[in-house]
Amino acid sequence: MTRFPPVLTSPSGPGWETGGLVLDSPLMLAPLAGVTIPPVRLFYSRLGASATHTEMISCAGLLRTNRKTAAMLQVLPGEGPVIVQLFAGDPDTLSKGAETALAEGTLFRAAGINMACPMPKVLKKGAGARLLENPDTAFAMVKALTRFGFPVWPKIRKCPPGYPLTTEEFCRGLLDAGASLVCLHGRTPAQRYAGEADKDMVARIAEMFPGKICASGDIYSPGDISFYLDAGCSSVLLARGAVADPFLFARTLAFLGYDVHNIYGNPSPDFQILLLLDFGDSVSSLCGQRMAALFAKRILAGLFRGMAGVGGLRRAAASVSSWTDLRGIIEQSGEYFERREKYSGCTV
Known part of the structure; x- marks a missing residue:
């Protein structure tokens, strides 16, 4: 390690105070289905989240004692503050699932409720964005x-015309019900992940509820994050932007005036290789060789984006399916073993 x-x-x-917690900064990693497993969370914690x-965790799955669902509650040593995000279609199922997720001794710091997922398999259960139609x-x-x-953080989307409540009214209802923070994504359920997020709408809602809105949607640059914070958002969720650029956290922290270690503010190829190998x-260790190769390939694309030679590395990586084989390719591409003694900021 x-x-x-x-x-x-x-x-x-x-x-930085947000949603009943005191954090190092307003920048958080969003819940991402199939992505934010414990090693991914640890990776981004190290990079500034x-x-x-x-991931969103099914309360129904917890009630069935589904082994795969229960495994999603794991938190690794060294992770920073972790928020568990639950989903269900009714209060009773949510509450019973939370009894497992938030049992005594849990390491979670807050509890999120997914009211934003637009996918049919979630909607048909009355969960996710379907809840926008059932305030x-x-x-x-x-x-x-x-x-x-625990602080309660529902995550919602923009309510389009024809829904029972406007986005403002829905946010007010959530806060009146006891939510500490509302995570607001600027797309409607019908948009899913296409089109543009309505950033101006999120900014307007943040002005209406000072310190109570966490922004989500189309966050790809320090400028995007600064826009939301300047509008009064309490915090910001980085999602696809952080996958595309893992150093977005560090770059934004520097942009906002934080003192960022140079090894992250100006990362060398050697350091990036070390990060990827770890x-x-x-x-x-947690998920096996195949999953490690899949996740590493995904991170690789963002970690080395724009660098000369990354195309060849990606092509070589595409030809293997085990982490052992991919690790060898990554080591060889950076002459890792010959150069690692240069990493004065890290120890192996």
């Missing part, structure tokens, strides 16, 4: 979760 220096070289004052989210159920779910004593080893 490699030890990496903290992204921030000095404390950021008293910390002040908090991370689990009374959504508000009852927030109330049900507050009894566990990441792949972590996934392999």
